[in-house]
Structure formats: C-alpha cells, structure tokens
Amino acid sequence: MLRGSKIDPRAFVNPHGTNQAAVTELAHQVVDMLIGHLSNAAQLPMQPDPGSLMMVRFPEHPQPAEVLLPLIQQVLQGAMNPAHPGYIGHMDTMPSTAAFLGELVSAATNNNMLSLEMAPLAARLEDRLMRLLAAEFGLSPQAGGVMVSGGSLANLEALALARNLRYDISKTGLFGLTARPVILASAEAHTSLRKAAMVLGLGSDAVIGLAADANGSLSADTVAQAIVDQRAAGNDPFCVVATAGTTVLGAIDDLAGIAAVTQREGLWLHVDAAYAGALIFSNTYRHLLDGIHHADSITFNPQKWMYISKTCVALLVRDRGLLQRGFRVSAPYMGEDPELVNPGEINIQGTRHADVIKLWLTMQLLGRNGTAHLIDQSMQLVQQFATMLTTAGMELAAPPTTNLICFRPPAASDATVTAVQQRLHHAGSAFFSVPTWHGQRWLRSVVLNPFVDAARLQAIVTHLSEIVAE
Known part of the structure; x- marks a missing residue:
C-alpha cells in the first residue's frame, strides 16, 4: 500500500526489516530527547506555562519524520513535571524506568x-x-x-x-x-x-x-x-x-x-x-x-x-x-x-x-523489598515533615495517616493560602495543591517523589516561614 506514495518510509516499521536502521536512528533521537528532559527535570518548571500551542492541523500532504522532533520537544516543554523533587502536591509522581519502557512495548x-x-x-x-x-x-x-x-x-x-x-x-x-x-x-x-x-x-x-x-x-x-x-x-x-x-x-x-x-x-x-x-x-x-x-x-x-x-x-x-x-x-x-x-x-x-x-x-525491577522501601521512606518523611511544619507554627488539618499532609499558616485567609502556594511554586521551591476541607483552603503535600528528602522538605519549610513572616 505504501508503494508509490509520498509517505515517509519511516512512518511504519517495515516487517521485512528494510528500514530498521532508519527507524532506529529516529527512535534514538526521540529517546535521547526524552531522557535528556527527564534527567534535567530538577532544573525545569514544575507547572510550566504551555505558551502558544503548536499549530493544530491535519497537513494536506505527508511530512518527513523530522517534523516530529520539534513537536515532541514542545510537548515536553509544556508538560507537568512530576519528576521535579519539589513536585509534591498531587498523587501523581514520576514513573519508574520500567514503566515507561513497558508503555513503549x-x-x-x-x-x-x-x-x-x-x-x-x-x-x-x-x-x-x-x-x-x-x-x-x-x-x-x-x-x-x-x-x-x-x-x-x-x-x-x-x-x-x-x-x-x-x-x-x-x-x-x-x-x-x-x-x-x-x-x-x-x-x-x-x-x-x-x-x-x-x-x-x-x-x-x-x-x-x-x-x-x-x-x-x-x-x-x-x-x-x-x-x-x-x-x-x-x-x-x-x-x-x-x-x-x-x-x-x-x-x-x-x-x-x-x-x-x-x-x-x-x-x-x-x-x-x-x-x-x-x-x-x-x-x-x-x-x-x-x-x-x-x-x-x-x-x-x-x-x-x-x-x-x-x-x-x-x-x-x-x-x-x-x-x-x-x-x-x-x-x-x-x-x-x-x-x-x-x-x-x-x-x-x-x-x-x-x-x-x-x-x-516494574514489579520485576523494584521487587517487593524495593517497593516496600519506597513506601516506608515516604511514610517516614511525612512524619518528619509534620514535625517541621508544627515547629514552624503551621496548623495541620489532621495528623497524617499516610504520606499526605494538609497544612496552612495560622489564622490565614483562603486568599493568603493561595498566594503562599503561588509564591512557593513560582520560586521553584515546591508545588502544593490547594484543596478545600471543612470550608477552608489548605496546602496539601503528597510526599511521593522518590528523590525528595528531609533536607529538601526543611528548605521548603524555611522558605514557607519566610513568606509567612513578611
């Protein structure tokens, strides 16, 4: 069906192997771009401004496969960044390497x-x-x-x-x-x-x-x-x-x-x-x-x-x-x-x-002990985080049962809570979500990212205290 068309020969992997080298080269470019993005996640925004969307169109004629690369780059630049160690505001985190490779398969x-x-x-x-x-x-x-x-x-x-x-x-x-x-x-x-x-x-x-x-x-x-x-x-x-x-x-x-x-x-x-x-x-x-x-x-x-x-x-x-x-x-x-x-x-x-x-x-890669280690570490970190927050004078919605914790500056208005969230986010310190619970806005943290640690959490609390003291 492809014979005589102007479709890029890399548009499909030929089952007879005739374009294996060309598709492999294209795939390497995409994977290198992806891994480079993920490896630099700590320096990238947690919630980037998507900016102006790429042109959304269905081109009249086939395009060369190279047009995919800048489009993929724009997707990466506009994506939420759960791999950032400060992204601790939702139940979404970076996937394991096995998970996204498995997704490819x-x-x-x-x-x-x-x-x-x-x-x-x-x-x-x-x-x-x-x-x-x-x-x-x-x-x-x-x-x-x-x-x-x-x-x-x-x-x-x-x-x-x-x-x-x-x-x-x-x-x-x-x-x-x-x-x-x-x-x-x-x-x-x-x-x-x-x-x-x-x-x-x-x-x-x-x-x-x-x-x-x-x-x-x-x-x-x-x-x-x-x-x-x-x-x-x-x-x-x-x-x-x-x-x-x-x-x-x-x-x-x-x-x-x-x-x-x-x-x-x-x-x-x-x-x-x-x-x-x-x-x-x-x-x-x-x-x-x-x-x-x-x-x-x-x-x-x-x-x-x-x-x-x-x-x-x-x-x-x-x-x-x-x-x-x-x-x-x-x-x-x-x-x-x-x-x-x-x-x-x-x-x-x-x-x-x-x-x-x-x-x-992922179960094969992490194993039971590795999975348990990640869970135990996040449970222990949230308890440390709770102590840091209360020591800094923050109000907790409730003692954490799992690795979630909701907190707010004492006697703060909902507008103040939202403003604090925005300042922490835009400074690259942390991203917290802002749910409503019992009629009030709270800063919510989900200590899930495998690269967050106590030092990072303490730095966030210090920054939080500085903002509240202003």
Missing part, C-alpha cells in the same frame, strides 16, 4: 485486551497478576480481577457488580424495585462514586455521604447507624464503600469495623484503596489496611504509589466467578478458551491497552 505491539486471541500473552499475564494482587490483599483463593483505565472505572464496575448481584437485574434493569437502592460512603470519599451512581441509573443522590471523624476516617458505628436510618426511610442500602486513602487527607476508614457491619447486615463491601492500597506491600505499615481482606471488591491504582505510568488500575473481587455471574456479556465475534474468559466480556471496557506489561516489568 505495549504501544509498539498494540495488542488488544478485548480478547485472548488479540492479546495472547498479555491477557493471560493480567489474569495471573490480578490473582497475585488479590492474594496480597488476603482475598480468597478464588479471587482475581481485571484492569481498567482509571479508578473511576474500577469503582463504576464494582458498584455495577454489587447492584446486579443484589437485585439480579443485569438483564432486566432497575424497573420494578420496591425500595430505592442507596450506597453508603464517607463524605470524604471520591467523587467518582457519585458519577458511578448517576451512570448506573441510581442518581448521584443515591450515594449517602456519612460524616467522617476529625481525622477524616469513617467509623463502623456511623455506618451501622446509617443502615438503620436508611431502612427506616424506606431505602435499601446495598453497598458500603470504605476508603483507604482519601483524596484530601489520605485518611483510612475503619476497614475491619465496617467489614463486620456489612457482613452482619448482608451488604456488599467495596474498598476504594486506589491510593493507600500500596501499603499492603509494607511489612511496617500494612496493618493500616487491617480488615481489607473482608472486602467483596477493591479498587487499587498502581499508577500512584507503585510508580507506574498512567493508566494502571486494578479491580479485584473476592471471587472471579462473580464477574461472570454479575457482569459478563458474551461476545460471539471473539474466540473462546476453555480455561479463561475473554477479558472484554467481564470488563466495563472493550478495546483496552495492555497496561499489565508496565506493571509487571
């Missing part, structure tokens, strides 16, 4: 996780790796799961599964239910739950937000009382969502206590452990997840605390068979395997990227 091989025949190795690898992760969380020997493109999709599929199994409506729909289905969750839970309820036909108000304690954690007693109250109001609570790592404070709900309540009352327990689920790999801190093994389903995002390039998310269930009973839609246009179901039949997504490759490669 996935993109180049372009397998489709829709079916086993379109991803013969990756689909089977995902099934085995989901079983391995489920075992890490202490789920049953029958446990497993699927990967999806984001925590919001994992929460959506988990709630759909819980709803379908509770009311047996995967085919007939919601019509005819005598009581309104509702979901109980902390008021601090992720907004994706309300979106999921809206998509599922329950309405966003079907997520009943329950008050957390002063540290941002939801108690078992609060859940138990809410079940009583909702039933008295004529509603039918069918699922409780407990959070392990809330977005603002990183708080962890009383997983064991809530699990006891859901088991007693016959409710589905979904644990949104998108962020703090990684603590399961730390012998020092995994106790913070005590009780998670009782979950019916778990959302876990390795793209956060396991340093995997986005996207990389797992939905784990206590029994793999539940996905077939409560969510499967068979696809007759795909081949069948006597041992495994096609991933797309039990996944909210059909066509899907092979995210499992970068996860698997």
